[in-house]
Amino acid sequence: MSYNLPSSHDPQAVMTYLSKHEHKSVLRFITCGSVDDGKSTLIGRMLYESKMIFEDQLLSLENDSKKFGTTGGDFDFALLVDGLSAEREQGITIDVAYRFFATEKRKFIVADTPGHEQYTRNMATGASTAQLAIVMIDARKGILTQTRRHSFIVSMLGVKHVVLAVNKMDLVDYSQDVFEKITDDYMEMSKGLGFKSVKSIPLSALKGDNIVQQSTNMPWYDGGALFPYLDVVDVGDPSEKIKPFRMPVQWVNRPNLDFRGFSGEVASGVVRPNDAVMILPSRKVSKIKRIVSYNGDLDEARAGNAVTLTLGDEIDISRGDVIAAADCPCDVADIFKLRVLWMSEKQMISGRQYIFRSATNSVVCTLSRPDYCLDVNSFEHLAAKSLELNEIGVCDAMLDRPVAFETYNDNRTMGSFILIDKSSFETVAMGMIIHPMRRSENVHAHKMDIDREARSSLKNQKPCVVWMTGLSGAGKSTIANALEKKLYGRNVHSMSLDGDNIRRGLNRDLGFTESDRAENIRRIAEVSKLMVDSGLITIVSFISPFRIDRQMARDIIGEDSFVEVFVDVPLVVAEERDVKGLYKKARAGEIPNFTGIGSPYESPENADIVLDAVAHSAEELADRLVSYLKEEGFIHD
Amino acid sequence: MTYSFTNLDALESESIYIIRETVAQCENPVMLYSIGKDSSVMLHLMMKAFYPAKPPFPLMHVDTTWKFKEMISFRDARVKELGLDLIVHINEDGVQQGVGPFTHGSSVHTDVMKTESLKQALSKYGFDAAFGGARRDEEKSRAKERIFSFRDVHHRWDPKNQRPEPWALYNGMKKKDESIRVFPLSNWTELDIWQYIARENIPIVPLYFAKERPVIERDGMLLMVDDARFPLNENEVPEMRTVRFRTLGCYPLTGAIESHAATLSEIVQEMLLAKTSERQGRAIDKDGAGSMERKKKEGYF
Numbered sequence: 047m048s049y050n051l052p053s054s055h056d057p058q059a060v061m062t063y064l065s066k067h068e069h070k071s072v073l074r075f076i077t078c079g080s081v082d083d084g085k086s087t088l089i090g091r092m093l094y095e096s097k098m099i100f101e102d103q104l105l106s107l108e109n110d111s112k113k114f115g116t117t118g119g120d121f122d123f124a125l126l127v128d129g130l131s132a133e134r135e136q137g138i139t140i141d142v143a144y145r146f147f148a149t150e151k152r153k154f155i156v157a158d159t160p161g162h163e164q165y166t167r168n169m170a171t172g173a174s175t176a177q178l179a180i181v182m183i184d185a186r187k188g189i190l191t192q193t194r195r196h197s198f199i200v201s202m203l204g205v206k207h208v209v210l211a212v213n214k215m216d217l218v219d220y221s222q223d224v225f226e227k228i229t230d231d232y233m234e235m236s237k238g239l240g241f242k243s244v245k246s247i248p249l250s251a252l253k254g255d256n257i258v259q260q261s262t263n264m265p266w267y268d269g270g271a272l273f274p275y276l277d278v279v280d281v282g283d284p285s286e287k288i289k290p291f292r293m294p295v296q297w298v299n300r301p302n303l304d305f306r307g308f309s310g311e312v313a314s315g316v317v318r319p320n321d322a323v324m325i326l327p328s329r330k331v332s333k334i335k336r337i338v339s340y341n342g343d344l345d346e347a348r349a350g351n352a353v354t355l356t357l358g359d360e361i362d363i364s365r366g367d368v369i370a371a372a373d374c375p376c377d378v379a380d381i382f383k384l385r386v387l388w389m390s391e392k393q394m395i396s397g398r399q400y401i402f403r404s405a406t407n408s409v410v411c412t413l414s415r416p417d418y419c420l421d422v423n424s425f426e427h428l429a430a431k432s433l434e435l436n437e438i439g440v441c442d443a444m445l446d447r448p449v450a451f452e453t454y455n456d457n458r459t460m461g462s463f464i465l466i467d468k469s470s471f472e473t474v475a476m477g478m479i480i481h482p483m484r485r486s487e488n489v490h491a492h493k494m495d496i497d498r499e500a501r502s503s504l505k506n507q508k509p510c511v512v513w514m515t516g517l518s519g520a521g522k523s524t525i526a527n528a529l530e531k532k533l534y535g536r537n538v539h540s541m542s543l544d545g546d547n548i549r550r551g552l553n554r555d556l557g558f559t560e561s562d563r564a565e566n567i568r569r570i571a572e573v574s575k576l577m578v579d580s581g582l583i584t585i586v587s588f589i590s591p592f593r594i595d596r597q598m599a600r601d602i603i604g605e606d607s608f609v610e611v612f613v614d615v616p617l618v619v620a621e622e623r624d625v626k627g628l629y630k631k632a633r634a635g636e637i638p639n640f641t642g643i644g645s646p647y648e649s650p651e652n653a654d655i656v657l658d659a660v661a662h663s664a665e666e667l668a669d670r671l672v673s674y675l676k677e678e679g680f681i682h683d
Numbered sequence: 684m685t686y687s688f689t690n691l692d693a694l695e696s697e698s699i700y701i702i703r704e705t706v707a708q709c710e711n712p713v714m715l716y717s718i719g720k721d722s723s724v725m726l727h728l729m730m731k732a733f734y735p736a737k738p739p740f741p742l743m744h745v746d747t748t749w750k751f752k753e754m755i756s757f758r759d760a761r762v763k764e765l766g767l768d769l770i771v772h773i774n775e776d777g778v779q780q781g782v783g784p785f786t787h788g789s790s791v792h793t794d795v796m797k798t799e800s801l802k803q804a805l806s807k808y809g810f811d812a813a814f815g816g817a818r819r820d821e822e823k824s825r826a827k828e829r830i831f832s833f834r835d836v837h838h839r840w841d842p843k844n845q846r847p848e849p850w851a852l853y854n855g856m857k858k859k860d861e862s863i864r865v866f867p868l869s870n871w872t873e874l875d876i877w878q879y880i881a882r883e884n885i886p887i888v889p890l891y892f893a894k895e896r897p898v899i900e901r902d903g904m905l906l907m908v909d910d911a912r913f914p915l916n917e918n919e920v921p922e923m924r925t926v927r928f929r930t931l932g933c934y935p936l937t938g939a940i941e942s943h944a945a946t947l948s949e950i951v952q953e954m955l956l957a958k959t960s961e962r963q964g965r966a967i968d969k970d971g972a973g974s975m976e977r978k979k980k981e982g983y984f
């Protein structure tokens with residue numbers, strides 16, 4: 047039974063084993079299968095066969111088998127790997143778990159992920175670091191829709207090698223015909239998926255057929271068992287050897303004035319002292335001085351090494367920059383075509399800002415509407431306005447500054463990213479860079495001689511945006527009107543933008559979904575910014591119910607020119623006033639997503655001014671705003 | 684020189700990457716130093732990650748006051764040798780109430796002097812990220828825990844609500860009052876740890892090596908009588924036996940094994956041929972399925 051351990055107490059044998067283990071290579075693989083195909087059983091079996099299970103664990107397995115087991119008499123190997131109590135009770139695997147075992151030749155890291163469609167994100171996460179996928183099939187059922195989906199997902203994540211594990215052969219009388227039919231079907235189905243190798247093996251995870259040794263129950267099969275195959279399968283990428291050097295800077299190491307090193311993990315290629323390098327995105331050039339390590343300076347560093355480099359020149363480099371081979375630097379861009387897998391319960395909102403994190407970069411981006419959403423079962427392209435949890439689509443992203451990158455096909459590290467929600471900080475999506483969009487290169491901001499400052503000095507004022515937010519019927523427009531009259535009387539140049547007016551013109555194509563509301567605010571913010579550039583005190587009255595969108599407006603317009611005014615009335619008061627009769631309609635279900643009724647209003651947490659529009663009249667409140675603008679130096683007496 | 688990138692090299696790089704990522708993304712990290720072999724490996728990786736700088740954060744030891752004497756002296760010597768800052772935190776409330784494993788039992792003791800004490804310390808110093816040396820091969824619920832593992836204000840873990848971690852893209856952004864436990868050794872196995880200790884010559888507490896020590900046998904465990912606080916029953920007389928420890932913790936809760944393994948290679952040899960898993964020596968893991976998960980939800984590291 048002992049597959050990989052020296053069985054004697056001979057110290058020499060142990061030392062030989064150890065030195066082998068130390069020099070073993072690592073193979074990371076993912077197992078995919080639908081519920082009940084026998085995935086957990088297979089993994090449990092692999093751990094057992096490789097002696098990763100100890101007596102105390104077997105004892106508790108015996109106990110657990112009695113309590114939760116589904117196998118009657120046999121050990122329920124699945125219980126070894128279903129970790130969280132919730133899932134043992136439900137008898138399913140719900141998350142990504144990582145398992146470890148070793149054979150004589152290799153150490154294995156297994157990503158164990160659930161197969162059901164609602165767990166696509168978990169499978170994609172597991173596949174992201176995998177070099178090989180074991181696709182499980184229940185011999186009684188053959189290729190299912192799920193098999194297509196699983197194969198598609200692993201291929202999308204760049205996995206090039208597949209083992210087709212045709213399981214439960216014991217339940218089909220170890221039939222050669224069944225096995226061959228399934229193998230043929232799979233070869234046909236996976237043609238377009240770009241796999242470099244597909245190995246089909248008939249097994250029984252439960253009984254142990256073709257796991258460690260060739261099974262005597264299937265004399266017609268001579269392709270070898272699973273373990274010996276995993277031991278030798280070549281998952282190396284020959285192009286790895288000729289890839290140019292890249293290292294994303296993770297940390298600037300500056301213990302004192304005499305040392306300035308750039309730490310990171312080499313993403314591809316080789317680097318040696320005296321190599322010419324280019325820093326991206328700045329395109330500055332220098333030479334490698336030293337490769338510093340705790341065990342002394344190194345002669346070279348290669349893909350996968352965590353190192354600290356010093357350069358021959360004093361160049362300003364920070365986290366997120368990439369150090370690359372000078373004769374073959376990577377590209378820099380700020381607009382990309384992306385493949386995105388949405389991972390959050392909250393749907394994707396085009397037009398809203400997300401944090402784009404790729405390698406060690408972290409920048410703000412805005413997503414376009416999806417070009418299409420992919421049906422992962424039929425591989426068809428479907429029209430889509432947004433992406434929901436577990437949906438895969440293609441869209442554009444506009445970054446707020448250029449980053450160094452490579453496409454995912456060329457480099458997994460430099461071409462992968464996650465998206466982070468700006469307010470909940472949740473990781474909402476993962477994805478891959480398909481290609482950059484060159485549009486940005488031909489559009490340059492033109493520098494004008496007469497600028498914002500010049501225009502506003504002529505008007506003797508400091509322009510800003512007075513952004514009034516609050517419920518419908520809070521009194522924003524009335525206060526705005528009163529304020530603008532007072533400003534006019536003081537010879538202040540102003541402009542007023544009102545929700546209802548803008549929605550009838552510039553934004554008449556937008557509705558009231560979260561995504562449209564975000565786009566609505568983005569456009570208004572951009573227009574206000576132009577107004578501010580022209581030197582005007584700009585009054586904006588918009589419900590703008592979402593904090594994150596107001597933050598976006600603040601970011602676009604600029605902190606110093608943005609005055610957030612919260613026109614505060616309780617919902618009951620606004621609803622009682624109901625000047626336009628809208629609340630009544632909303633209550634009757636005639637206006638979906640009406641703020642306060644069908645859609646939330648998020649009060650500002652740090653408004654510059656809060657106006658109590660119940661206790662005070664619009665006139666009084668407008669006076670308060672005038673004094674505020676004077677105090678802050680936007681207008682003069 | 685022929686270039687080869689081994690299993691251990693890959694693990695080392697991955698851990699260093701995680702450690703640097705934490706420091707780049709968090710404001711006030713701390714390394715929880717438990718003095719055991721995993722902590723020793725983690726400390727070594729910290730030194731490597733920032734060399735020639737020192738790790739830009741302190742170490743913290745949550746001392747239950749019941750650790751082996753040799754652990755404490757080893758700790759102090761290591762910290763001095765490496766020139767690092769060490770915070771030692773003791774739950775003074777627990778000390779005042781006289782909480783200890785003999786008087787209150789293992790679960791109350793662990794809860795007050797370890798779990799509560801850790802929460803106290805993290806809140807007191809406002810640490811937003813704490814490095815821990817846990818490995819995924821140790822225990823089933825850990826296999827599913829992320830490398831950046833979030834805790835709410837009450838330091839609780841919600842296994843159902845974990846951030847996905849594709850590739851090596853760790854999202855360390857957190858809301859006020861949230862904190863992260865970071866596990867740089869997640870993908871190491873016990874064997875990897877021992878081999879790395881041997882390869883890098885990392886010092887470890889001598890208790891891991893077999894030696895004659897005063898022990899008594901109680902409830903099937905071999906316990907070392909490390910100081911005079913050990914209440915001996917009438918018929919219990921400590922005897923000198925050649926033993927060592929596979930894990931280290933509070934001496935009244937940590938079982939020794941009889942062994943003659945006095946060198947690293949002997950330890951590894953013994954480990955490879957062992958029939959029981961590493962955590963069996965810890966009293967805390969014995970309460971059956973799901974116990975570790977429950978403890979973690981409550982705030983155990």
Ligand SMILES: Nc1nc2c(ncn2[C@@H]2O[C@H](COP(=O)(O)OP(=O)(O)O)[C@@H](O)[C@H]2O)c(=O)[nH]1
Binds near residue numbers: 116217
């Ligand atoms: N007869 C037979 N049963 C199997 C085999 N593999 C798994 N099973 C059983 O199929 C059921 C589902 O297995 P499990 O590993 O939990 O599937 P998972 O949902 O894919 O993880 C369990 O009752 C297993 O005992 C096999 O090779 N032969």
